[in-house]
Amino acid sequence: MNIDSVDLYYLRMPTVTDAADGSQDALLVRIRAGDHEGWGECEGSPLPCIAAWCTPMSHGACRPVEDSVLGMPIDEPDDIRGINALVRDQSLDLLQAAHTLSGVDAALWDLLARAREVPVHTLLGATTTHAKLPYASVLFGDTPEETLERGRECRAAGFGAVKFGWGPFGRGSVDEDLALAEAAREGIGDDRHLMIDVGTRWIDDVGALEVRARRLAELDVTWIEEPFRSHELSAYAAAAAIDPHVPVATGEGAHEPAIAEQLIRHGRIDFVQIDAGRIGGITAAREVAEFARDLPVQYVNHSFTSSLALAASLAPYWDLEDSRFCEYPFAPSSLCREMTTTNIEVAADGLVHPPEAPGLGVTPDERAIERYRVPLEISVDGQTLFSG
Numbered sequence: 081m082n083i084d085s086v087d088l089y090y091l092r093m094p095t096v097t098d099a100a101d102g103s104q105d106a107l108l109v110r111i112r113a114g115d116h117e118g119w120g121e122c123e124g125s126p127l128p129c130i131a132a133w134c135t136p137m138s139h140g141a142c143r144p145v146e147d148s149v150l151g152m153p154i155d156e157p158d159d160i161r162g163i164n165a166l167v168r169d170q171s172l173d174l175l176q177a178a179h180t181l182s183g184v185d186a187a188l189w190d191l192l193a194r195a196r197e198v199p200v201h202t203l204l205g206a207t208t209t210h211a212k213l214p215y216a217s218v219l220f221g222d223t224p225e226e227t228l229e230r231g232r233e234c235r236a237a238g239f240g241a242v243k244f245g246w247g248p249f250g251r252g253s254v255d256e257d258l259a260l261a262e263a264a265r266e267g268i269g270d271d272r273h274l275m276i277d278v279g280t281r282w283i284d285d286v287g288a289l290e291v292r293a294r295r296l297a298e299l300d301v302t303w304i305e306e307p308f309r310s311h312e313l314s315a316y317a318a319a320a321a322i323d324p325h326v327p328v329a330t331g332e333g334a335h336e337p338a339i340a341e342q343l344i345r346h347g348r349i350d351f352v353q354i355d356a357g358r359i360g361g362i363t364a365a366r367e368v369a370e371f372a373r374d375l376p377v378q379y380v381n382h383s384f385t386s387s388l389a390l391a392a393s394l395a396p397y398w399d400l401e402d403s404r405f406c407e408y409p410f411a412p413s414s415l416c417r418e419m420t421t422t423n424i425e426v427a428a429d430g431l432v433h434p435p436e437a438p439g440l441g442v443t444p445d446e447r448a449i450e451r452y453r454v455p456l457e458i459s460v461d462g463q464t465l466f467s468g
């Protein structure tokens with residue numbers, strides 16, 4: 081079969097705020113081939129992603145993503161890998177292409193797996209699966225007291241691991257940061273995993289981590305996330321040598337597998353966090369998972385929007401037994417909760433289990449899409465390039 085159509089849907093909450101909540105808008109991708117259909121989601125600003133899909137060619141290595149997708153055959157997993165490679169080649173100089181490709185690639189895996197009536201991870205070659213321990217992802221409170229309370233809520237909700245991030249952490253003094261971390265630990269209790277997300281706020285300042293390391297180690301922090309920006313390889317390598325060692329997690333900013341692989345190999349990170357909606361889809365994420373499989377690093381998904389994005393982010397590493405954790409959006413927007421007819425739930429045993437349904441195991445709700453869809457038309461020189 082060949083790819084007959086690709087439809088992009090720009091969805092948005094009625095009001096978008098400056099809160100660090102990435103679930104306020106979304107870009108969905110629907111692909112049809114023959115009698116089959118698949119869905120994916122891009123983790124990127126919707127309009128630039130749509131532009132990358134249909135923009136007029138700038139030159140031979142800066143083509144719109146659609147040039148590498150429409151009409152292509154899709155009968156085998158290698159066809160999807162071929163499309164992925166072609167987009168990277170033909171859209172080499174189009175930086176937003178990776179985000180657009182991510183949703184397209186996920187939709188292609190969903191489509192082909194549905195056609196064969198198997199889950200995507202089976203199509204990827206996974207022969208075993210291992211349930212993951214979800215961590216609730218929450219913001220630090222503005223004060224230690226608020227953080228303590230938020231930790232108690234997560235504990236009461238049954239999560240075995242909780243990640244606190246953003247908010248005031250990293251903006252104030254060392255003592256203020258440590259008071260927040262101590263409140264988080266007290267709130268969730270000593271028997272739960274505690275992660276802390278710095279959100280790249282220290283840029284490349286290794287000393288900022290070093291001066292907090294002893295106390296963070298005493299608080300038994302499972303990882304400190306994104307202390308530095310994605311490409312600060314030297315800072316990550318220096319952090320790996322700090323004594324006592326605080327495990328480091330990063331990788332969500334990677335928009336191609338090579339960035340993540342450099343962070344593992346040269347930045348010597350302990351956890352690599354991959355967003356399949358950014359890195360180039362399930363194909364690219366699986367490449368990193370395979371790379372990480374036999375190295376001293378755990379693969380973790382990065383995902384904070386809908387169950388569709390979550391399913392795509394989980395598909396690449398169900399068979400990695402040593403990669404135990406998964407990010408689980410704790411309180412996404414109503415748009416992301418309503419976008420699909422089924423949601424990925426935490427089971428009674430406190431774990432997230434692999435879907436058994438064909439494809440990604442999650443189906444978008446077309447009525448919800450209509451409720452949140454933003455009509456859009458892009459025209460250039462009187463010619464309509466996109467309408468949806």
Ligand SMILES: [Mg+2]
Pocket residue numbers: 245277279305306332
């Ligand atoms: Mg993060």
